[in-house]
Amino acid sequence: xxxxxxxxxxxxxxxxxxxxxxxxxxxxxxxxxxxxxxxxxxxxxxxxxxxxxxxxxxxxxxxxxxxxxxxxxxxxxxxxxxxxxxxxxxxxxxxxxxxxxxxxxxxxxxxxxxxxxxxxxxxxxxxxxxxxxxxxxxxxxxxxxxxxxxxxxxxxxxxxxxxxxxxxxxxxxxxxxxxxxxxxxxxxxxxxxxxxxxxxxxxxxxxxxxxxxxxxxxxxxxxxxxxx
Amino acid sequence: xxxxxxxxxxxxxxxxxxxxxxxxxxxxxxxxxxxxxxxxxxxxxxxxxxxxxxxxxxxxxxxxxxxxxxxxxxxxxxxxxxxxxxxxxxxxxxxxxxxxxxxxxxxxxxxxxxxxxxxxxxxxxxxxxxxxxxxxxxxxxxxxxxxxxxxxxxxxxxxxxxxxxxxxxxxxxxxxxxxxxxxxxxxxxxxxxxxxxxxxxxxxxxxxxxxxxxxxxxxxxxxxxxxxxxxxxxxxxxxxxxxxxxxxxxxxxxxxxxxxxxxxxxxxxxxxxxxxxxxxxxxxxxxxxxxxxxxxxxxxxxxxxxxxxxxxxxxxxxxxxxxxxxxxxxxxxxxxxxxxxxxxxxxxxxxxxxxxxxxxxxxxxxxxxxxxxxxxxxxxxxxxxxxxxxxxxxxxxxxxxxxxxxxxxxxxxxxxxxxxxxxxxxxxxxxxxxxxxxxxxxxxxxxxxxxxxxxxxxxxxxxxxxxxxxxxxx
Amino acid sequence: xxxxxxxxxxxxxxxxxxxxxxxxxxxxxxxxxxxxxxxxxxxxxxxxxxxxxxxxxxxxxxxxxxxxxxxxxxxxxxxxxxxxxxxxxxxxxxxxxxxxxxxxxxxxxxxxxxxxxxxxxxxxxxxxxxxxxxxxxxxxxxxxxxxxxxxxxxxxxxxxxxxxxxxxxxxxxxxxxxxxxxxxxxxxxxxxxxxxxxxxxxxxxxxxxxxxxxxxxxxxxxxxxxxxxxxxxxxxxxxxxxxxxxxxxxxxxxxxx
Ligand code: SF4
Numbered sequence: 001x002x003x004x005x006x007x008x009x010x011x012x013x014x015x016x017x018x019x020x021x022x023x024x025x026x027x028x029x030x031x032x033x034x035x036x037x038x039x040x041x042x043x044x045x046x047x048x049x050x051x052x053x054x055x056x057x058x059x060x061x062x063x064x065x066x067x068x069x070x071x072x073x074x075x076x077x078x079x080x081x082x083x084x085x086x087x088x089x090x091x092x093x094x095x096x097x098x099x100x101x102x103x104x105x106x107x108x109x110x111x112x113x114x115x116x117x118x119x120x121x122x123x124x125x126x127x128x129x130x131x132x133x134x135x136x137x138x139x140x141x142x143x144x145x146x147x148x149x150x151x152x153x154x155x156x157x158x159x160x161x162x163x164x165x166x167x168x169x170x171x172x173x174x175x176x177x178x179x180x181x182x183x184x185x186x187x188x189x190x191x192x193x194x195x196x197x198x199x200x201x202x203x204x205x206x207x208x209x210x211x212x213x214x215x216x217x218x219x220x221x222x223x224x225x226x227x228x
Numbered sequence: 229x230x231x232x233x234x235x236x237x238x239x240x241x242x243x244x245x246x247x248x249x250x251x252x253x254x255x256x257x258x259x260x261x262x263x264x265x266x267x268x269x270x271x272x273x274x275x276x277x278x279x280x281x282x283x284x285x286x287x288x289x290x291x292x293x294x295x296x297x298x299x300x301x302x303x304x305x306x307x308x309x310x311x312x313x314x315x316x317x318x319x320x321x322x323x324x325x326x327x328x329x330x331x332x333x334x335x336x337x338x339x340x341x342x343x344x345x346x347x348x349x350x351x352x353x354x355x356x357x358x359x360x361x362x363x364x365x366x367x368x369x370x371x372x373x374x375x376x377x378x379x380x381x382x383x384x385x386x387x388x389x390x391x392x393x394x395x396x397x398x399x400x401x402x403x404x405x406x407x408x409x410x411x412x413x414x415x416x417x418x419x420x421x422x423x424x425x426x427x428x429x430x431x432x433x434x435x436x437x438x439x440x441x442x443x444x445x446x447x448x449x450x451x452x453x454x455x456x457x458x459x460x461x462x463x464x465x466x467x468x469x470x471x472x473x474x475x476x477x478x479x480x481x482x483x484x485x486x487x488x489x490x491x492x493x494x495x496x497x498x499x500x501x502x503x504x505x506x507x508x509x510x511x512x513x514x515x516x517x518x519x520x521x522x523x524x525x526x527x528x529x530x531x532x533x534x535x536x537x538x539x540x541x542x543x544x545x546x547x548x549x550x551x552x553x554x555x556x557x558x559x560x561x562x563x564x565x566x567x568x569x570x571x572x573x574x575x576x577x578x579x580x581x582x583x584x585x586x587x588x589x590x591x592x593x594x595x596x597x598x599x600x601x602x603x604x605x606x607x608x609x610x611x612x613x614x615x616x617x618x619x620x621x622x623x624x625x626x627x628x629x630x631x632x633x634x635x636x637x638x639x640x641x642x643x644x645x646x647x648x649x650x651x652x653x654x655x656x657x658x659x660x661x662x663x664x665x666x667x668x669x670x671x672x673x674x675x676x677x678x679x680x681x682x683x684x685x686x687x688x689x690x691x692x693x694x695x696x697x698x699x700x701x702x
Numbered sequence: 703x704x705x706x707x708x709x710x711x712x713x714x715x716x717x718x719x720x721x722x723x724x725x726x727x728x729x730x731x732x733x734x735x736x737x738x739x740x741x742x743x744x745x746x747x748x749x750x751x752x753x754x755x756x757x758x759x760x761x762x763x764x765x766x767x768x769x770x771x772x773x774x775x776x777x778x779x780x781x782x783x784x785x786x787x788x789x790x791x792x793x794x795x796x797x798x799x800x801x802x803x804x805x806x807x808x809x810x811x812x813x814x815x816x817x818x819x820x821x822x823x824x825x826x827x828x829x830x831x832x833x834x835x836x837x838x839x840x841x842x843x844x845x846x847x848x849x850x851x852x853x854x855x856x857x858x859x860x861x862x863x864x865x866x867x868x869x870x871x872x873x874x875x876x877x878x879x880x881x882x883x884x885x886x887x888x889x890x891x892x893x894x895x896x897x898x899x900x901x902x903x904x905x906x907x908x909x910x911x912x913x914x915x916x917x918x919x920x921x922x923x924x925x926x927x928x929x930x931x932x933x934x935x936x937x938x939x940x941x942x943x944x945x946x947x948x949x950x951x952x953x954x955x956x957x958x959x
Binding site: 594595643678 | 893897
Binding site: 028038096206 | 384497507515
């Protein structure tokens with residue numbers, strides 16, 4: 001008997017039943033398709049502005065750094081300022097994303113921009129986030145041709161760009177946004193939830209930053225909602 | 229993995245006299261539990277979430293077959309492959325075959341307890357494939373040819389000095405010859421060596437904290453980012469998971485994510501929580517070209533519907549061991565198989581046999597701290613007790629112990645006789661103790677006297693004194 | 703059945719350890735319960751709650767002993783034990799033992815619901831506070847695991863001890879940690895038990911208290927025995943003795959002067 005049948009058979013035998021009847025199966029299917037939320041912490045029940053502030057506070061507490069800028073066009077300069085302030089390489093591997101492509105990098109000639117997925121020699125990456133989760137200060141990154149996920153991990157320094165309007169309250173809010181973007185039941189190959197830079201406590205329970213992923217995570221928040 | 233649980237007592241003795249082990253494990257108290265308590269107190273919904281987590285897991289287990297099939301359908305729809313394996317041997321063979329199909333020489337591995345269970349690394353090595361553990365703790369113990377002493381902090385038993393020596397000895401071949409003593413420098417060295425390994429690996433093997441039925445995704449949770457490099461750089465990604473990890477929806481996964489990191493390390497979220505769905509899409513410029521999910525039973529289906537089904541709720545967070553005074557005293561290796569601490573004491577008898585592991589469920593005071601912190605409220609002491617009952621019934625419990633209990637019960641069931649025996653007992657013990665009020669060497673009770681004096685009885689028993697006061701009205 | 707002014711009709715579950723080893727705890731319990739307005743009966747047919755058998759996996763003996771307890775403690779308003787462990791056995795584990803026995807279950811459930819640990823009974827049900835009780839000492843209270851986690855006894859003993867004149871409570875570090883007694887555990891795994899009790903003692907001594915009190919004699923015998931073995935001076939009493947004004951009784955493991 002194939003292992004699949006053996007395993008399912010054993011489960012059913014131990015549950016003292018056969019495969020679920022139509023009614024029961026339909027109920028479970030409805031549950032799967034209902035996406036109903038369980039208990040959701042009410043700490044994010046805030047006006048959106050306060051949610052963004054919460055995101056900033058939570059991300060900072062996770063040892064990420066955050067800078068808020070007024071428009072997307074300010075990204076190059078903000079990036080330059082961050083890199084020079086920390087004495088970091090100005091060679092940047094940028095996600096081949098249309099919105100990032102349109103940025104005025106001519107204003108920051110010292111930044112050397114290449115596009116593509118990550119290689120081990122890359123030291124700094126610049127990527128757009130899909131969403132931000134105020135509840136925990138977490139970034140939600142969705143992979144795609146314009147957003148290769150290796151950029152989130154391989155370089156030592158990760159700079160992520162997010163618009164304030166992309167910051168949501170909870171994990172569940174990000175699922176709704178993903179479903180709206182990719183269709184129900186579909187996800188891009190990789191969804192990374194990132195809460196601060198990489199760390200380990202595997203040597204004598206001492207916290208050390210920069211285990212395998214980025215040592216530094218810098219988040220540029222574009223305050224796109226100010227005008228409204 | 230070889231089982232050494234039979235030697236629990238000898239192992240405990242050795243561990244209790246090992247300064248490094250004592251230092252490492254006594255340190256646990258001030259770390260994880262403190263962080264967990266803080267995280268729990270900062271989320272007002274935490275206790276309700278635990279109830280909901282318990283109920284949701286129960287719902288899943290009642291419908292496990294349905295959700296697994298649904299999950300499989302979604303993986304296939306997304307272009308992935310699903311391999312069902314009844315036991316470890318089948319799983320090892322399937323994984324080896326995938327590796328061979330990929331012409332793999334090296335595979336990188338993220339942390340995975342199920343692959344520890346099946347001793348996958350040894351098997352791959354024997355078959356000419358080099359497995360490289362990438363979680364720093366796993367990497368350390370792989371270098372040292374050891375196995376995890378904690379389910380989320382596998383190298384907990386290693387001191388920094390031991391890591392210094394280990395790296396110095398093993399990293400020379402990569403050109404690292406300095407003896408490093410700074411933990412940051414040690415991490416950096418491992419980081420730079422593993423970087424090349426990620427890129428060179430042909431296959432990346434990860435475990436799965438959850439399987440999402442709704443989307444066919446596998447989920448891993450890490451702090452280091454090693455699992456992500458493992459599953460995104462090689463051409464082939466294999467996610468190995470046991471059957472009970474499936475959850476229905478993304479919303480359901482969110483519930484468990486809120487419990488998992490808080491219970492494990494006191495974080496609100498681990499640094500990286502990643503959902504992998506199918507292989508890379510046609511236009512993607514990175515990600516694995518093929519995606520395999522290996523679903524392993526490995527004895528779990530026997531637990532379904534049993535009096536120990538609750539064990540299948542386990543999220544593998546490690547909170548039970550972090551809070552266990554026995555674990556803190558004897559460390560992880562003493563338990564003698566993959567899972568140490570209370571979850572090991574409750575689960576290992578099922579997985580590798582009660583006769584081999586009979587000490588594990590017995591070596592507990594039933595203090596209840598594990599159940600108190602378990603995010604999904606697994607009644608661990610109750611399950612340990614069920615094993616004790618089974619051991620007693622099947623005569624796995626040694627004869628002297630059975631007779632001792634039998635003899636005691638004989639008297640306890642006969643109050644009149646019991647009165648006489650306790651009357652004589654109390655007097656005798658008081659006489660032996662004399663003026664000191666305590667007995668240094670209690671007859672027939674070496675286990676007591678090797679550690680403590682015995683506070684002597686005050687004299688006449690309560691029941692005798694009560695009767696004498698003529699207050700016995702019933 | 704209803705009048706609140708009527709004294710509570712309490713059956714004392716003495717516990718096997720108090721009966722054999724430290725009857726003064728039983729008399730302290732009686733004194734406290736009477737002061738709290740209860741009438742006390744001590745059913746004769748009691749020996750032990752059956753825990754040693756239950757925890758060793760000998761379900762049959764445990765059930766037989768439990769049945770004896772169930773019979774002996776019929777017909778009282780309350781059953782009270784100076785031990786969280788024995789009270790927890792009756793309240794939480796008897797129902798587990800008889801869960802497949804529908805006829806027994808009715809009575810078991812009913813017994814379970816009127817069984818209490820002494821201090822929480824005095825505090826929660828009787829609203830009792832010690833009056834004119836004096837003990838000049840610094841005292842640390844050890845939470846026994848079954849009192850704390852099974853019977854939810856935590857604040858009550860501290861509240862009552864707070865009403866004892868001259869007594870100052872000094873909380874110990876990690877006070878919710880197990881002392882390593884665990885019934886037969888301390889005999890079968892004596893080395894692990896030793897390590898646990900030593901950790902406990904380190905914290906107790908560090909509190910600077912002269913006296914240790916707890917609500918379970920098992921823990922107290924374990925800790926006192928180890929303290930004596932190590933030559934420590936800390937005096938060990940059952941919390942009932944302190945509350946009943948019997949704090950001058952010789953501590954566990956001390957000779958009568
Ligand atoms: S038994 Fe509970 S506490 Fe222990 S690892 Fe599993 S989920 Fe965590």
